[in-house]
Amino acid sequence: MPSKHDEHWLDDLRNLPDITLTEQQKEKIMTAIRETDTPIGKRSSRHGQKSSYRLATLGRTAAAFSLLAATVWLGSQLITWNQSATLDPTVQPPNQKPAGSSHQEGVSQGTGGPNGTGGEIGSGEGAPIASSDKEADLNRTIKDVILSMKEKAVRGQSYDQKLTLETSMFDEVEQSWGKPDRTDYANGITYATYKNKGVILGYNKGMQIVDIRRVYGNWEIGNIGSKGSQPHYLSMADVTRVLGEPDRAILFAGQTIHIYNVTDKYQLKIVYQGEDNGKNELRAVRTDVFYPRGTVNLMQAVTTPELVQSIRDLAKEGRLYGVEYPVETSVFDTVEKDWGKADMLGGVNGVTYASYRTQGVVFGFNKGMQLVDIRSYDTRLQELSLSDVTSALGKPDVSADVSGQTIYTYKVNSKYELKFVFSGTANGQNAKTLLVDHVNIVYPKAAVNIMAQ
Numbered sequence: 001m002p003s004k005h006d007e008h009w010l011d012d013l014r015n016l017p018d019i020t021l022t023e024q025q026k027e028k029i030m031t032a033i034r035e036t037d038t039p040i041g042k043r044s045s046r047h048g049q050k051s052s053y054r055l056a057t058l059g060r061t062a063a064a065f066s067l068l069a070a071t072v073w074l075g076s077q078l079i080t081w082n083q084s085a086t087l088d089p090t091v092q093p094p095n096q097k098p099a100g101s102s103h104q105e106g107v108s109q110g111t112g113g114p115n116g117t118g119g120e121i122g123s124g125e126g127a128p129i130a131s132s133d134k135e136a137d138l139n140r141t142i143k144d145v146i147l148s149m150k151e152k153a154v155r156g157q158s159y160d161q162k163l164t165l166e167t168s169m170f171d172e173v174e175q176s177w178g179k180p181d182r183t184d185y186a187n188g189i190t191y192a193t194y195k196n197k198g199v200i201l202g203y204n205k206g207m208q209i210v211d212i213r214r215v216y217g218n219w220e221i222g223n224i225g226s227k228g229s230q231p232h233y234l235s236m237a238d239v240t241r242v243l244g245e246p247d248r249a250i251l252f253a254g255q256t257i258h259i260y261n262v263t264d265k266y267q268l269k270i271v272y273q274g275e276d277n278g279k280n281e282l283r284a285v286r287t288d289v290f291y292p293r294g295t296v297n298l299m300q301a302v303t304t305p306e307l308v309q310s311i312r313d314l315a316k317e318g319r320l321y322g323v324e325y326p327v328e329t330s331v332f333d334t335v336e337k338d339w340g341k342a343d344m345l346g347g348v349n350g351v352t353y354a355s356y357r358t359q360g361v362v363f364g365f366n367k368g369m370q371l372v373d374i375r376s377y378d379t380r381l382q383e384l385s386l387s388d389v390t391s392a393l394g395k396p397d398v399s400a401d402v403s404g405q406t407i408y409t410y411k412v413n414s415k416y417e418l419k420f421v422f423s424g425t426a427n428g429q430n431a432k433t434l435l436v437d438h439v440n441i442v443y444p445k446a447a448v449n450i451m452a453q
Contacts, residue, residue, distance in 0.1 A: 150243060158199075161214065165291040169209065186356075188295050189211060199213065204294050215286050257269055257271050266289060271284065271287070330370075339359065373441070386408075396408035406421075419439065421437045422435065
């Protein structure tokens with residue numbers, strides 16, 4: 001039962017603003033008041049004891065302080081109770097973790113990415129989590145884009161195009177899209193460029209689409225993320241983290257090309273600007289979905305040995321398979337007039353090299369503009385293995401390993417040399433799997449810088 005002192009305190013509390021208290025809340029208030037420390041001791045709820053707190057003047061003053069403390073406490077409790085009554089029951093109160101949560105202050109949780117990496121530790125207590133969450137969302141989106149790219153390549157489709165290798169015909173596309181902005185011919189394929197769509201379509205003599213190239217302006221693969229976010233430029237690190245190392249890597253005209261054999265028919269190619277320096281900082285400029293078999297002219301189909309022998313026979317005339325301009329008797333001015341400006345120019349030992357990416361050809365010419373070296377990255381030639389070459393031509397006159405590549409040189413006559421450059425180093429065990437990177441026809445005599453001598 002409440003004591004007279006309790007009744008006195010309750011009378012004082014009645015002067016406070018009207019409030020509605022449950023019996024449990026009233027009991028909690030009274031318990032807090034009884035348990036309050038005072039200057040003359042701790043108030044006890046044991047009213048039957050001998051020291052029943054018949055307060056003197058000093059004691060009453062202390063009790064007044066106790067009442068004030070209780071009043072402050074009561075006010076804070078009322079605010080909390082009122083807030084609790086108005087909050088959505090599904091919303092967690094501030095600084096309260098959900099049940100079963102192990103989330104720590106200043107630590108962003110891992111996303112369970114492909115490498116199984118966890119979160120990153122923030123800098124100090126209360127480090128912002130939103131930023132790392134946003135980054136995690138971006139990483140998941142990038143992964144989804146790359147996986148979608150691969151899944152569509154398996155079906156013979158480009159990432160953001162409805163066209164399909166083998167079944168889509170160029171004449172139907174032309175009816176829908178109109179005439180292309182530019183047309184080129186290379187490696188037995190005609191390439192139609194549609195600049196406004198950022199697409200280059202390669203089709204064979206039967207009008208069958210066999211190569212879909214998606215070109216990304218300013219190295220951009222798309223505006224990944226929420227509206228208003230900055231575009232993300234797909235990096236080599238992004239792709240290799242999701243798809244792993246490529247089946248083949250080719251360096252050509254200042255670009256690195258990673259080839260993934262997504263099925264036994266189709267290839268996904270990621271073209272990066274620059275040459276790989278091992279730091280994976282390169283950015284994608286193009287993705288290709290390619291059907292190698294579609295480049296073969298069925299009306300002129302030859303066996304692999306016949307193809308290799310044909311390459312050697314053309315080399316005796318200073319010509320390279322798939323290229324109409326011979327070394328020695330052709331000048332670069334003619335090439336530039338027919339093909340336009342080169343995509344890239346460079347010089348080595350007095351020879352200038354002009355690279356044409358669409359055609360997959362590099363022309364080397366001397367100071368007199370005479371063609372002295374022609375290199376072909378024809379996809380048909382890149383299907384040849386070291387075993388195919390040696391079976392048809394025998395052992396090379398010269399073999400060398402240079403910068404991680406094996407080079408076989410055949411002196412086809414007194415003037416010209418035919419070189420097969422392979423994507424890797426021969427080790428005696430990989431003759432059937434080591435494939436051609438490119439093929440050269442060289443006119444050594446004119447390649448010498450006479451002025452330098």
